[in-house]
Amino acid sequence: MNDIDPRDDRRGNEDTAVLTALAHLVDELDPPPTDLVQRVQFAIDLEDIDVEVARWVRAGSLTGVRGGQPGTITFTVDNLTLMVNFTATGERNRIDGWLVPAGEHTVEVRVSEHASATTTADDGGRFVLADVPTGTTQIVVHLVNARGERGRTVVTPTIVL
Amino acid sequence: MREVRTTGEHPPWEGLDGTERHAACIVAARAGNRQAMDVLVAELTPLVWHVARGNGLDRSTAEDVVQTVWLALLKNVDRLKEPRALVGWLVVTARREAQRTWPSQKTELPLAPEVADQLKSETGLPEDAALNDDRDHRLWRAFGRLNARCQELLRLTVLAGRSEYRAVAEALAMPRGSIGPTRGRCLTVLRGFLEQEGGSR
Numbered sequence A: 001m002n003d004i005d006p007r008d009d010r011r012g013n014e015d016t017a018v019l020t021a022l023a024h025l026v027d028e029l030d031p032p033p034t035d036l037v038q039r040v041q042f043a044i045d046l047e048d049i050d051v052e053v054a055r056w057v058r059a060g061s062l063t064g065v066r067g068g069q070p071g072t073i074t075f076t077v078d079n080l081t082l083m084v085n086f087t088a089t090g091e092r093n094r095i096d097g098w099l100v101p102a103g104e105h106t107v108e109v110r111v112s113e114h115a116s117a118t119t120t121a122d123d124g125g126r127f128v129l130a131d132v133p134t135g136t137t138q139i140v141v142h143l144v145n146a147r148g149e150r151g152r153t154v155v156t157p158t159i160v161l
Numbered sequence B: 001m002r003e004v005r006t007t008g009e010h011p012p013w014e015g016l017d018g019t020e021r022h023a024a025c026i027v028a029a030r031a032g033n034r035q036a037m038d039v040l041v042a043e044l045t046p047l048v049w050h051v052a053r054g055n056g057l058d059r060s061t062a063e064d065v066v067q068t069v070w071l072a073l074l075k076n077v078d079r080l081k082e083p084r085a086l087v088g089w090l091v092v093t094a095r096r097e098a099q100r101t102w103p104s105q106k107t108e109l110p111l112a113p114e115v116a117d118q119l120k121s122e123t124g125l126p127e128d129a130a131l132n133d134d135r136d137h138r139l140w141r142a143f144g145r146l147n148a149r150c151q152e153l154l155r156l157t158v159l160a161g162r163s164e165y166r167a168v169a170e171a172l173a174m175p176r177g178s179i180g181p182t183r184g185r186c187l188t189v190l191r192g193f194l195e196q197e198g199g200s201r
Helices: A012-029 A036-043 B018-030 B034-054 B059-076 B083-101 B113-118 B134-145 B148-160 B163-171 B181-196
Strands: A055-057 A071-077 A080-089 A092-100 A106-111 A117-120 A126-133 A136-144 A150-155
Touching: A012 B134, A012 B148, A012 B181, A036 A136, A036 B034, A036 B059, A055 B059, A080 A136, A092 A106, A092 A136, A106 A126, A117 A126, B018 B034, B018 B083, B018 B163, B034 B059, B034 B083, B034 B148, B034 B163, B059 B083, B083 B163, B134 B148, B134 B181, B148 B163, B148 B181
Parallel strands: none
Antiparallel strands: A055 A071, A071 A080, A080 A092, A092 A126, A106 A117, A106 A136, A136 A150
């Protein structure tokens, strides 16, 4: 509770009452999603902690595409764009992805409570993982430069598929 | 699931609370204790969430921002100058990350604080249909009309008023038992909106 001293100012009693009601509403109506802590803990459980975070680009039409519906999601960080399309095949997902700029980058798909699946993008930046389990999912891209040398690591926030 | 790694029987943050507890977790995390980071995530995710929501993000975007902030801490854990200042770092990082999404990809220009003050929460607040109490209903609508700065401040006030968030009150200089001039102004505006919503009976 907010133990604000009502003597603090002349509207103190009223403010205290409003804050107490607000505290209740914020808890009741707008708490963090119950699985968010768990998802963050999964997202940061990485071998390499020196990572760049790609941000989810939410075009208007995509807003609300969450939780199992097939669709394309775009992530960006700096000059890198990662597009991924998820197609549900029963309990599994087919993931078609495209990295720009292209390169034979290593792509790792982490799914909570499952082994990671790893593949390498082709020289056009495209990659496919045909059979990925559903669940809390994070994509980790180990970038290579034009000479094939290992560079930055980029990760996405987790998404629930 | 990750194996819980402990260093002996008692983790170094055990028995500590507030700022001391966070600092002990940061020091342990730097030494490679992954459980320490999980403790921070479990205890401070509500703080990061309410900063994101208070800055006008819808719930889905707020979830992404929360994750981005924690990944950024992971990357910067060795560079954090003052482990005791973790709460302040999280608030500033969450706010900056939230503001980055404000233009909703229409423009890359950051919003000036004056604009931020005018920013109405377009994304709205969660469904209030479940509210039976008419006064709660009006209060929630009035709260949704506040500018982003006041929404964030009042959410943080609510958190800082709880004993488990003592560190929030310390970091943000919100002494318990005092409202302070800025919060006082936000509450005055809120009371005004509440009256417009149909009185404050």
